[in-house]
Amino acid sequence: xxxxxxxxxxxxxxxxxxxxxxxxxxxxxxxxxxxxxxxxxxxxxxxxxxxxxxxxxxxxxxxxxxxxxxxxxxxxxxxxxxxxxxxxxxxxxxxxxxxxxxxxxxxxxxxxxxxxxxxxxxxxxxxxxxxxxxxxxxxxxxxxxxxxxxxx
Amino acid sequence: xxxxxxxxxxxxxxxxxxxxxxxxxxxxxxxxxxxxxxxxxxxxxxxxxxxxxxxxxxxxxxxxxxxxxxxxxxxxxxxxxxxxxxxxxxxxxxxxxxxxxxxxxxxxxxxxxx
Numbered sequence: 733x734x735x736x737x738x739x740x741x742x743x744x745x746x747x748x749x750x751x752x753x754x755x756x757x758x759x760x761x762x763x764x765x766x767x768x769x770x771x772x773x774x775x776x777x778x779x780x781x782x783x784x785x786x787x788x789x790x791x792x793x794x795x796x797x798x799x800x801x802x803x804x805x806x807x808x809x810x811x812x813x814x815x816x817x818x819x820x821x822x823x824x825x826x827x828x829x830x831x832x833x834x835x836x837x838x839x840x841x842x843x844x845x846x847x848x849x850x851x852x853x854x855x856x857x858x859x860x861x862x863x864x865x866x867x868x869x870x871x872x873x874x875x876x877x878x879x880x881x882x883x884x
Numbered sequence: 885x886x887x888x889x890x891x892x893x894x895x896x897x898x899x900x901x902x903x904x905x906x907x908x909x910x911x912x913x914x915x916x917x918x919x920x921x922x923x924x925x926x927x928x929x930x931x932x933x934x935x936x937x938x939x940x941x942x943x944x945x946x947x948x949x950x951x952x953x954x955x956x957x958x959x960x961x962x963x964x965x966x967x968x969x970x971x972x973x974x975x976x977x978x979x980x981x982x983x984x985x986x987x988x989x990x991x992x993x994x995x996x997x998x
Contacts, residue, residue, distance in 0.1 A: 733910075734897070734911075736897065736912045736913060736914045738912065742913040768915070769910075769912060769914070769915045769918065770920065770967075771892070771920045771936060771938055771976075772894065772895060772898075772910050772912060772920075773938065773939055775939075775965070775967075777965075779965060787965070789966070789967070791967050791968070793939065793968070802913065804944055807968065807969075809965065809966040811965070811966050813963070822973075824966075824971055824972075825929075826966050826971055828966055828969050844961075864971065865898055866971040866973055868963070868973035869924065869935065869973065869974065869975075
């Protein structure tokens with residue numbers, strides 16, 4: 733059974749740190765958003781677009797065993813999507829790194845340090861560092877194929 | 885606009901809710917029951933994990949749900965960002981409203997036939 737209350741309380745603390753970071757660097761960050769519990773996962777995400785137009789995010793995921801949270805995993809991603817062949821194909825170039833682990837319960841200062849390090853790491857990546865490549869499944873407004881948009 | 889939507893589920897609590905209440909909605913009160921959907925049907929849960937950028941493969945797929953029966957989204961269709969070592973690139977949308985499923989209730993036996 734998931735203890736939503738307890739896990740969400742932990743996410744509250746991380747949100748404060750994310751908000752503070754976004755404020756500190758607001759002149760460099762565009763389209764900033766902070767979201768939590770995407771697809772019911774105990775995670776909070778800070779997303780932004782850098783001045784180089786590369787999208788970046790930092791995720792803090794609570795690792796829990798049943799109702800017992802024991803660790804925070806911080807990871808960061810940077811990515812660019814490019815349309816090719818007149819928009820028929822979209823290619824994503826991206827990079828992902830695990831940037832920190834913090835045991836729960838944690839000292840706020842320790843988490844602050846890890847969040848700052850995550851930001852510094854992911855901000856340092858340029859387009860040349862986005863070495864993973866994935867072709868994205870096409871999706872646009874319009875009728876779907878008869879099999880209901882079946883993908884694999 | 886997609887024709888149908890699907891929900892991928894990983895919590896047994898929600899599976900039980902679907903089976904016993906015919907209600908499709910996150911069981912998380914802290915998000916006001918924010919519930920995510922995608923127009924993509926994945927027959928491979930690993931591929932669902934990859935394109936929806938989930939921490940683990942989902943255990944269940946629910947759908948297809950016709951688009952005109954879906955509740956209103958508060959986050960409209962958008963590409964999935966990378967996360968947890970997965971590239972994302974799928975499509976997702978979110979609602980805070982429940983979706984009720986068709987069912988056939990057996991009064992005599994107090995259970996769902998369908």
